[in-house]
Amino acid sequence: MTIAEAVRNYVETHPFIEEGLTDGIINYSGLARRIQPLIQEQCTQPVREAAIIMALKRLSPSYYYQVSAGIKKFLNRLGQFTVRYDIHDYTFKNSPGLIGKQGQVFSYVAQHRDLFYSFSQGIHESTVIASRQMHEYIMNMFKREELLAHKGHLAALxxxxPKDNTEISGIYYFIFKELAWQNINVVEVISTTNEFTLVVGEEDVEQSFRLIRRLKGS
Known part of the structure; x- marks a missing residue:
């Protein structure tokens, strides 16, 4: 394998290095030093930093923009947005009681369509995200459970x-990067196959909504 081929393969498997290179925030020499051992493993001839730098510079700008252009095209196809206010976030230590009572909670929520409820189980703890109207219900239902954290005044966006979202790499990175640049703190993320929910502070939800709308229209 040639040095140019090895460098191109590396960039193909690290798609957001292209973003830093085209924005001028990644130094060619620094990147070359970092990836030199990896490139050397794939090449039989000795690999010098200068050769890697040359290979990086020879990658065409159109290639660098393929990934971000693909993501932007995908974002143009985002569907409906829904915003819910008065959301609370609870973190409980895992226990048989906590897990076992979820069926009762979901039955309750099914009878009250205006409520929002999400349960995410981790290895040691679980997160409940719910409408403020459920606060007393949740605290009573899980009164024997160990509450590790609780936060209110949140909103869910x-x-x-699109159905092909699992086939496009970098979607979440692109969205989180834009939110971080606007100093928006994402409290929680809820994801299913075709839905993506950001939980942010109520003071950030309007800005988050405008940002996502702008990404969709870009």
């Missing part, structure tokens, strides 16, 4: 995704 749900975005419907």
């Amino acid at each position: 749900t975005i419907m995704l």
Whole structure:
């Protein structure tokens, strides 16, 4: 394998390095030093930093923009947005009681269509995200459970995704990067196959909504 081929393969498997290179925020020499051992493993001839730098510079700008252009095209196909206010976030230590009572909670929510409820189980703890109207119900239902954290005054922004979203790499990175640049703190993320929900502070939801709308229209 030639040095140019090895460098191109590396960039193909690290698609957002192209973003830094085209924005001028990644130094060619620094990147070359970092990836030199990896490139050397794939090449039989000795690999010098200068050769890697030359290979990086020879990659065409159109190639560098393929990934971001593909993501932007995908974002143009985002579906309906839904915003819910008065959301609370609870974190409980895992226990048989906590898991076992979820069926009762979901039955309750099914009878009250205006409520929002999400349960995410981790290895040691689980997160409940719910409408403020459920606060007393949740605290009573899980009164014997160990509450690790609780936060209110949140909002949930749900975005419907195109069905091919699992086939496009970098979607979440692109969205989170834009939110971070605007200093928006994402408290929680809820994801299903075709839905993506961001939980943010109520003070950030309007800006988050405008940002996602702008990404969709870009």
